[in-house]
Amino acid sequence: MNTDDVVAQLKERIGFLLEKEPATISVDQPLHEMGLDSIAFVDLLVFIEKQFKLALASSGLAQEDFKSLNCLAQRIARSASL
């Protein structure tokens, strides 16, 4: 899976959760600075589970994975290709 595709889908979902235009979401910003709270973040994790068939919520997620949207997309793309 292509990282750009993952980024586009994540931006779409975060845009929905925060009611922002996906285009306005920065790929370099950490998730917690975007305004996501626990509930919205869990919603995002469940979306990733369903969309990319990855159980991120129960796997070990490191702080580096959330440094930016780009990092998360790379992690997803990496895990999905395994």
Place this chain on the structure above:
Amino acid sequence: MRIPSSPHKRYLNGADWCLRALALGTQKQTGRRLVFAVSVALDASPAASELKRQFVIFCQQFPVLRGRDARCWCLAPYWRYSVSRGPRVPEEIRVGGGVLPESEGSTAFLTRVEQTINQYSLIPGWRVAMEFYQTQDNAKSFVLFLFDHVLFDAKGADSFIQLFLQQVNGAVPALSDAEVRPRADAQLDGWVNRFKNGQQANRCLLRLMNQQTAYLPLPSMLPSRPIRIHEICFTPEEAKRIQERAFAVAGYLMFAPYALATAASAFYPVFNRPEMEGFDYVVSTSTDKQRAATRKRHVFFNDLSFLFFQFPMRAAVQRDTLAAILREQLVQQARDGLPASLEEGNLLMRIFPLKMLWAFLMKFYRNRMSSFAFTSLGEPQMTISEVSGCRVTDYIHFPVIPTPPGLGLILCQHAGKLHAVLSCFEGVITDEEAKAVLARFREKILS
């Protein structure tokens, strides 16, 4: 079948209707209305009379404040209001306040908040109120906004305050009623889908009901049982440390499960009684369905759903393990789509008259809806930092927790600070127990 709305009616959603049932039950059991307050502390004092005048003018822009519940021919309940404005200040809008001694500290301030909530929760008819207090030397002041929960949820109240303070500052004109007018249709379509959603939510809730819920009974003392409020504040440095601890213990962006686990742990000695041996905690927490960008357009009514957590009381002893359990339950409820199912299913509940809905809820939950309520509000939508040249130094939410359980903890943030407010009806726990709960909460959440 879609029933069109009109400027004079706003159909109520399932959360609105269930909240009205809880308000009715709370009134029945305690003699008090379901209201909440938000305080805005300032480092100086703006002109009191001008602020009060502006508040009345601001509120009069919203005829929706002067309405009442009604039921449509199609059975959907709605809020009926007239768009015409009268020359006098309607009883739905109230203003008041006074002068405080210069020495009035934070404890006295809290007493004042408690007194005001206790006073207003006995007065029928009002929907929104503002009490303005200033010290004799004008060195500080605080504005206490009071809201009727049938018309406002916490985020809606934040937006309302934001709009009002914007008007006071004259920087941005407040939105008119036409722009903020609440719109919703009767939502009478999709009954099969809603029934299935209700069934799914029921199954989740019945699983919680399998165990004995730890519950502190409310001693009866009508006509009015006072509300007690206790508050602690964490400095920005402490709040930062708490976020770091939440990450280390519960994971990234998992502040809510961490704080809830800490709260359960802090409440444990209060619930740990021989008659509750082997009981479970059931904790309800409301979740905001609104999102940031739409809030200024959704000032009125409730846009909420709920999550429920259940765990053995003994688990509260191991806070860190409990945080992991709660995180799993949060993820599982999101996977099961419980908040959305409840929201959809609750639309069916609207056909019940309120008295019947209250009786049904009590029977369903066996009078033990939850052990305590918990809400983490996060940073408020209110972003104003100055009011008429006075700096906003604090912003705190003070809720009245519906019965049952009549006991709850709410967390709210402002300018990096974190406030924990414990609210309960007198007799559910004593003042000493409440203070001890908050002291334990402070100690545990920082470690």
